[in-house]
Amino acid sequence: MGYHCDFCGEQRSIVYCRSDAASLCLSCDRNVHSANALSRRHSRTLVCERCNSQPAFVRCIEEKISLCQNCDWMGHAGTNISPAHKRQAVHCYSGCPSAAELSEIWSFLLDSPSAGDSACEQGMGSMSISGNKQRDWQGPQEKNNSEDASFLVEADDLLNVNGDKTVVWMESLTPLDSKLQNVDLSAGSSSSAMHKEFLPQEKGRAKCEDDGLYGAFNVDEVDLGIENYEELFGIALDNPEQLFDNEGIDGLFGPNDMSSSDCQGAYPPEGSSVGGMKMQPACSNAASADSVISCKTEPNLCFMRQAHSGLSFSGPTGESSAGDYQDCGASSMLNMGEPPWGLPGPESSAPPSSRSDAVMRYREKKKTRKFEKRVRYATRKARADVRRRVKGRFVRAGDAYDYDPLSESRSC
């Protein structure tokens, strides 16, 4: 994955789409994700400006750079150089927001050196939105959800509570207060204190409580034991293995990895919402079902703020291990309010065929999923890449070898 847009190959990549596993410039992002209703659901975020290969997780205000969790850790918590840098959560979005809306989401975007180049400005400029912008960038599913009074409080009601729609979905975008900004992100800092302090959803929760909206759903310290899943999801599985089978977990949490340390999220009942805010797992790293099942959770929920705009955000992951693959993009599936395999339930009117189709899609997705190996020391990798081998094993310098990565030749 490189510096340039995976689609056009010309512009600099700005956003990362997990569903497509692609880095895109803003122009292509809009083109690609406005193609159809499904692609509109893809959850995107900024691409890490350091490694250019991972979705950004935080924005370093001091350095004016968006970083994935690993780069953030390497650059901040992992060193003594700049642990005190103020950082701001980078949120995901879905749909097809306009340039203006994106700039509201990521106020720093236009100030960014990377985003400030002509190409990107051009990209943003091209993202003009027509009169009915809401329709333009709110996926049908979101609209359906919004229209479903049984699941979502009417968005306007929510707006009335807050008075200003901007407040609704921008509140968590404001820089964390100094105390929170300097949170220790060092590896292994998976303490509950960290999660509770750092995650903006806590802040959001507080606000919801203020609004009297949150009370309906309190998942503090939920133990995601097996028995709790049914409660949490409010569903009766016709086959419990659906849920605990990897397939099911994959479907629930999206196409990516979820390490046990990541799966701090508690997952509300399918399609549930709190005052118009849909819950979304803050992380969707791939996971063994076991790790998900066994993890004691912090209230690391990611609030999908689907206010009037229909734009959805998710907060940063509560991922604790820098070595894990990060994913701030939550499962768009969960967001869509429909389980991938079409769970039975009153809200699910999908025919049996679509259920099997969904299962097939997830099997395919699972097959093609790549578990990228993290290389900690590039120098060692470089050496290993050129080291001669015998049957895959390294050989002493000068010894006979049967494989030379450099020349692809055999000495014997």
Place this chain on the structure above:
DNA sequence: CAATTAACTCGATCCACATGCTGCG
């Protein structure tokens, strides 16, 4: 329907050695 076999998948293991890390003076 159960048992057997083949095909397939996937994780663990091995190797050498430069590099990174730690402790000590």
Place this chain on the structure above:
DNA sequence: ATCGCAGCATGTGGATCGAGTTAAT
């Protein structure tokens, strides 16, 4: 507090093996 040094631990990729799973008979 800082620097240099020595010694140890680590990690890197490709091939292979074995256990487990799936499909076919």
